[in-house]
Amino acid sequence: xxxxxxxxxxxxxxxxxxxxxxxxxxxxxxxxxxxxxxxxxxxxxxxxxxxxxxxxxxxxxxx
Numbered sequence: 001x002x003x004x005x006x007x008x009x010x011x012x013x014x015x016x017x018x019x020x021x022x023x024x025x026x027x028x029x030x031x032x033x034x035x036x037x038x039x040x041x042x043x044x045x046x047x048x049x050x051x052x053x054x055x056x057x058x059x060x061x062x063x
Contacts, residue, residue: 001027001032001037001039003039004027004039004040004041005027007041008025008026008027008041011025011041012025015054018053018057019053020050020053020054020057021050022043022044022046022050023044023045023046024042024043024044024045024046025041025042025043025044026041026042026044027039027040027041027042028040028041028042
């Protein structure tokens, strides 16, 4: 679970460097309850402008 929190924080930092903020980005607390834990990172919702920024960054990285 600490690993999930760490990767979530890392993703927030990397996205911030590209000017992208996903306001709902977090570790999904419901997934902590599974046995064994299957922790998921909730990327959440974002507006169209943020989605376009994310698409542009991903396209650039895919080249």
